[in-house]
Amino acid sequence: MEDVELMRRALALAQEAAEAGEVPVGCVIALGDRIVGEGRNRRETEKNALRHAELEAIDAACKTLGGWRLWECTLYVTLEPCPMCAGAIVNARIPRVIYGAADPKNGCCGSVVNLFALPFNHRPELTGGVLEAECAAQLTDFFERLRLQRPRRRHWTRQQATGNGQQETGDADCHASVRTGSQ
Numbered sequence: 732m733e734d735v736e737l738m739r740r741a742l743a744l745a746q747e748a749a750e751a752g753e754v755p756v757g758c759v760i761a762l763g764d765r766i767v768g769e770g771r772n773r774r775e776t777e778k779n780a781l782r783h784a785e786l787e788a789i790d791a792a793c794k795t796l797g798g799w800r801l802w803e804c805t806l807y808v809t810l811e812p813c814p815m816c817a818g819a820i821v822n823a824r825i826p827r828v829i830y831g832a833a834d835p836k837n838g839c840c841g842s843v844v845n846l847f848a849l850p851f852n853h854r855p856e857l858t859g860g861v862l863e864a865e866c867a868a869q870l871t872d873f874f875e876r877l878r879l880q881r882p883r884r885r886h887w888t889r890q891q892a893t894g895n896g897q898q899e900t901g902d903a904d905c906h907a908s909v910r911t912g913s914q
């Protein structure tokens with residue numbers, strides 16, 4: 732299978748996540764033409780910060796292949812991996828990583844930092860921007876729909892919080908990702 736076809740499968744998994752109310756991120760791990768692991772974001776459903784698409788796919792691939800070294804596999808993910816997932820990719824010895832949309836706030840494959848360019852014991856080959864427009868649009872659509880569906884949230888002012896006289900408003904919720912588009 733071509734990189735684009737495997738990324739399309741990752742996009743389908745991300746869509747499943749979106750339909751379940753999760754930030755749409757999907758991941759596929761392939762060994763040659765064979766998909767050996769799949770995952771999608773499940774943080775909200777499982778109320779767990781570790782339930783990222785890449786970790787689920789790595790877990791599945793290790794089970795499929797019966798070992799922790801995924802040294803012949805390629806990982807496809809719709810959004811640039813975060814520090815946790817980039818670290819897991821290094822630990823799983825995955826030699827090749829393909830991602831779709833960049834994550835300027837949390838991405839560790841070139842946006843905030845490129846973890847794979849640092850002198851760790853394993854440095855995956857990296858390609859970004861595969862089906863970038865589709866991957867980015869899926870995230871944008873999700874956050875747009877969320878904004879329309881959610882009741883207007885209460886706002887706070889920094890003046891209230893600190894009493895320093897400066898008027899600065901911000902959203903009181905902790906869903907910074909809703910505004911930034913990062914996972």
Ligand SMILES: [Zn+2]
Nearest residue numbers: 783813815816
């Ligand atoms: Zn992650």
